[in-house]
Amino acid sequence: MACVDSFLQFNDESFALKLQLEEIEAQRELQSGKWTENNPPDFALAFDDFEAELKKALCLVEDLKFAHSIAKAVDSDAVAIKESMVEEAQSVQDRGFAISLNEDENLPSPDDTNTIDMSRFEAESVDWDHVLRATEASTFSNKSCSTVAGPSTLYTLRQKAVLEHLPQLKVECSVCGKSVHPHFTVRLMCSDVYCKPCLKSYFLRVAKDESLFPPKCHRRLIDISNIKADFSTEELTIYRAAELEFSSMDRVYCAEPECAKFVPMPQRTPDCASCKACGAGTCIHCKALAHNGGCIADGTRQSLLDFADEQGWKPCVGCGEMVFRSEGCDHMT
Template identity: 30%
Template sequence: MEFMNMDPSTGRLIIEIQLSELSDLVGHQKGKGREGEIDDIALALETYKAELQQCLQNVSDQEMCASIDRAVRMDADLIRVSDAQEAQAIQDRELAHSMSSEDATDPQASAIPNMSRVRLNPVSDEFLDKLQVFNGACHDHEDPHGTQAESSSWAASRGNTDSSETMKECVICTDKYDSSHVATSSCGHSYCRGCLENLFRTSFTDESLFPPRCCYNSVPFEASRSLLPSEVLREFEEKKTEFGTPNRTYCHAPSCSSFVSPQFIENGIARCVKCHTATCTTCKGRSHQGSDCPNDPAVRSLLDLAIEQGWKRCVSCHHMVELDHGCNHITCKCGTQFCYICGERWKTCTCPQWEEDRLLARANAVVNRDVVVNQLELNAAERRARVETERRNLVRNHECRHGEWDIQGGRHNCEECNDELPNYIYECRQCRLMLCHRCRFSRRR
């Protein structure tokens, strides 16, 4: 049930009634199972109880935001008067201090600010606007006689701000929105409600994008709360636990494959809360019902193939990684950095930073791309010179931060997500990496 879209007091009452009934049901279940074991019914009840408690907390947060919003707007006149009195007191004190000094014409006296012209910080306006967005549904259920419009004095204290100054451009769709309807990252780029939701949802299915980022910085989750649906907020918290767990266990049932939180793992057995299937945490297959875990032939076959092909496993999440070109510094989609040669964590070994064969392979790929795009005709000597130039460029920029980009026209494929772009693509000026518009912001770590 979506409690955020109903009257908070009604939602709170519904949740409290359900929690009370749930407590009675849990009490009747006690003593019916074996000691030390949690049966499926008890597990389901505990999970439902946790969800209800989270809903209750969300309703409480909504009530608090609505209370702050009402208090600020109802007490606007008092706030303005109090602020003006405090500013006047500061001005009088500084003026008296300057007049009592030895030099009555101290130039610092003329630098005293005119506090009568002090306005409230415009950031407060943006904060209040976002409170209104967050509490839109709540205001719809309030008594129309109980709400109070913005006072004229409060509006005057805010000043006349040009509406164009409050508009911000979304970095993805490039449309302009009011500042209360966008989330701004620490890099200064803004995301509208739709693009922000898409950024979060995409990160749930692609771990390399989690947490949602823009220009190496995580998109602030707290500042995004008011713009995201409750199911996205809930799934973000779930994915934060999942992606933050090393050596994860997923339900072995092909029709489920849900992540099993560590709290539901005991004695090497993970019990799925969705389908109640038991999974072995060692081989990730069906539970062996008390016997030791045998060597999984499928896993052994995969490891043998990895050795044959030269693949490596991440030291944290154990995913297989294949290095096609570039240096030996690997950043797994889980965020772990390790050496491709020895598999140890990055900068804990003495292995070389790159293999010459892979550098030449990448340099040749870039030159081949230039030949096709620019329709070049190169003889053997010219080609060798271009390949050597690109090889040196790769060595110089092997840890490129992709600070500057050029736009290359024509049909290209993004080198990260492999999407085909029919009209243009962005190319890094330093390392020649080609990325789509979305990946050049969100995939950088």
């Protein structure tokens, strides 16, 4: 029964190590940035070192499983081996007795022959017991660090913690309630855990519904960097455009009825907004399609016109700029 328990322990150890290796690979995929070949960042070196340690531990577990399988086979066949050796000893004794009868020699004592053979068997049995004890001593024990090839006590304690929480290695999404591996989840500032599909879906809903902007959970903002790697280029463009629109304090939309898209600040002049989607121009002041001449909805321009009228200024018939006569006749050419 002890051997069966050991195999179960080894299987749990192996599973825990493989999960940690998967977690390292998942974290590597989330990292971004470039660096020279011979000068990797600290986190890359840490991942490589930890991965090497885990692979060595995994190799050790597999070797121990193989050693225990041999010990288990020896233990389960011990009775058969003992019976075989007794039969062999009896055969040797019978053969020696028969030879002595033919040669008329002094007969050896059957008791002496049996004693010699059985003592040899007992010695060999002690050797097998030593093998079993040695393989059992090489298991991951948290009470002793006397193993020859086993891991250090510090690593053993870490593995014990992993094994104790093995059933909890899958966490529950706060939105859909599904149990998923930790590297497929995001833990937010409010401590809620979202699976990545749910968090991505939330951001895409925010891009369509301004009432959800900015994305929050328990009144804490959610940074898109938590899920950015899971967005396609098109999806990220859609969200960024919505983010720019919803955060704008001075919104202008394309006056073309079939378009009506938001026109961001870089596409505007003081009087006109140019829509890249359809190419139409929109008057900044009256929000209608762009038109020639000044706009009556331009409050600043209207104030200037009122002041000019008080001062006797007139618009130039050529360019429309305000002019006034300082000297000469009233005729303009």
